Amino acid sequence: MKRKSIPTELKLAGVLALLMAALSILSPRFLTLDNLTNVIWSVCLIGILSSGAIYPRITGGIDLSLGSMAALMGIVADLFMNKLGVHWIPSILLTMAIGGSIGLFNGFIVAKIKVPAFVVTMAAKTYLYGVALVVSQGAMLAILKPQPFIAIGTGRFLGLPNPIYIMLVLVVASQFLLKKTAFGRKVMAVGANEVAAKLSGVDPDAIRLASYAISGVTSAIGGVVLASLTQQVFAAAASGIELEVMTALVIGGTSPVGGKGSIVGALLGAIMVAFIINGLNLLNIPAPFHPIVTGVVILLALLLNEGHLSIRGLGLGRSAGRQASI
Amino acid sequence: METKHANGDNLLTCKGVTKSYNGPIVLDNVDFSVRRGEVHALVGENGAGKSTLIKVVTGATGRNSGTITFDGEQMPLEFSRKDAQARGIACIFQELSLIPGMTVAQNIFLAKEPTIGRTRIIDKKKMNHQAQALIDKYKFPLKAEAAIDSISIAQRQLVEILKALSDNAKLMIMDEPTSSLTKTEVEMLFEIIHTLRGEGISVLYISHRMEEVYALSDRVTVLRDGKLVSILNKDMISPAEIIRLMIGHSISEKAVHHRLESKRSPVVLEVENITTVGKFENISFSLHKGEILGLGGLVGSGRTEVVRALYGIDPIDSGSVKFLGTPYVPSVKASIAAGIGFIPEERRLQGILATQTITSNIGIANLDVLAPKGVVSIRKELERAQKGISLLNVKPPDPSHLVGNLSGGNQQKVVLAKWLVRDLKLVFIDEPTVGIDIGAKEEIYEHIRKLSAEGVSILLVSSDLPELTRLADRVLVLRKGRIFHEFKDCVLTGEKILRAASGIIEEAADEA
Ligand SMILES: Nc1ncnc2c1ncn2[C@@H]1O[C@H](COP(=O)(O)OP(=O)(O)OP(=O)(O)O)[C@@H](O)[C@H]1O
């Protein structure tokens, strides 16, 4: 007799289905295409950023600079296109390269100088915000052209907003990288046991560098999408989004201590939070209560995923590292 | 203190204890008891449920059903390790739970430090004094003020024992306490166990070493596949009988490996005068194709340091290394690419990825083959995992099982498997059978011999003397970072190795 434990993604999908069922009973406005599209739209940015931010997280680190970074990269893209007159395609590529380089720099300090990632990226969050203020001269800049750039965020394809496709592509690419490539295996191994990984031929420093660089690139993509969607850029455009990204990762089963994680889970996590907030809105529950609900949801998810809580029969409380043979 | 030794005076009684982690039943209706003041051994194959039984008794994990009575009181269905401690159940787990940055005294008195008068200020002097008094009472080789980082594993176990004693433990549980100890340390531990028994403290003891079980215990409980096979009085049974009960059939030790004529086969690894300051000095030897070269010596004699350096983990200060005739500068990457493997001594710290599946654990050391272009061939990866599982008989044989959820011995098998599925030319093996049960040990020896017959050269570090004498073609004994003696073409005995390791050479020298 044998029973597999249910993967986090499946559990989340189940919870999500229950949540949707409940909301559609409670509010007739919930199950409309418009409402659903709105909700999904609101998680696009989180999905895009998570697809890269998950890498540092799985190695046991964290990238808290991604909000400042995304805002700065929007400003930089605007600088290239509208001040320096560069064509929009190379502008975007350059922006991604810059984002990747800044990520690489973060990774360098974490991997080689061994400063805790929390400190490194917290500092980066602050100084990147500063740089953004300087470059934008503290102003909120409207982007009115070029048209193809604007269309990235505002256009639709087959009735759905473009950012959804961008997010899906990134999520699928990220999931592929994580689950099907040697690089993904190595990221997992570094997070699970750095010494063992090293003895098996993995170079943990190189893996860390690459992880932060990936997060830098997706932050840049997120910044570009946000800029084109809102048609404006400013230093605080994405402030605080790093916390929403971390929330999505935690709910999706990415361990805060590293060694496991799932980008599909993170996406479902982000959708879940968005549905909860949407539901609270539809049910006319005053906004000040919303953070309380999300906070509790995060805590519950973390406890369940890390095996501190168990729901009998559901097998939700399983954790390898913790219960491992004593 | 009066202690009763009467039959049937049980300190711990388990009735019908059943436990399943997540599906399969791991403990099946186990009736088990420990008497007051006895030394009780718990034996069984890897994965039989020994650690789980202990976890249930110490509150480290819950049980599904059954009753546990300790010292006349029923334990509730759910209780914590703290509850168990408060009642007098102490446990020395394999990963010790001491705080590395603190001193011995601070660890012993953690959360119950003596204070100055009625204040809450810790009285350091008094604490050190009391700790030293406790140490002296049991004549432990320890200093109250020594930092935990600076003492050996065996000494750390002693600190754990003192900690438990200062908690007035009535039952002291030890899960494979001797697996990382040297022979002298084991003897010291045995003496301590006798002392404890003399004081009326019961000791429950898990071990895969039959001679220990036999030397030490009053009664032996045999578990097999989560079921209690029997509780035996030691006087009424032989070690062979215990083994038969454990694995369901008797084993015969395979004949001692015949020493191969090493001069005939080509040299694979040639080490000349390598030195790393503070670790080892002027080490020279050559390892031939298909040879099993043993590295003996006491813990701390530099054996592990030598293999780590040769694999490329730690730098070598001076000297030269040749691999297959060409100069070789060891680095982990180059070693792996050249067909060199390394099986580390501490599986939890250096070997396993606890949060990952068996497949990923085996895969990580084989990515060059499984993902030559960067994309992992899931099919090949699974095949390798299945090969490893069947090669070493990992239980359960499920590639998607998380390694952290395997029993200790099965985790060790995975660590071995991830290297043994590779095509190797040379492999460094450091303490391969720590935590491995007797039956599986024979299988692993058989496998190591097969590798050698296939032409793989093996450098084997082991504190298990029979392991060296039964496997190695030659043995180098290290002492204080230098090669102290080489045994070749002679009848190897553990005795000889042990003497050389402790610096006694007269008798050994006769042989060479
Ligand atoms: N946390 C866990 N989750 C799921 N299964 C587990 C867990 N811990 C142990 N098991 C399973 O329970 C069974 C018994 O394991 P246990 O650790 O008690 O064995 P053991 O007798 O101590 O073996 P060993 O000699 O190898 O240490 C094994 O099949 C193991 O795979």
Ligand SMILES: [Mg+2]
């Ligand atoms: Mg065990």
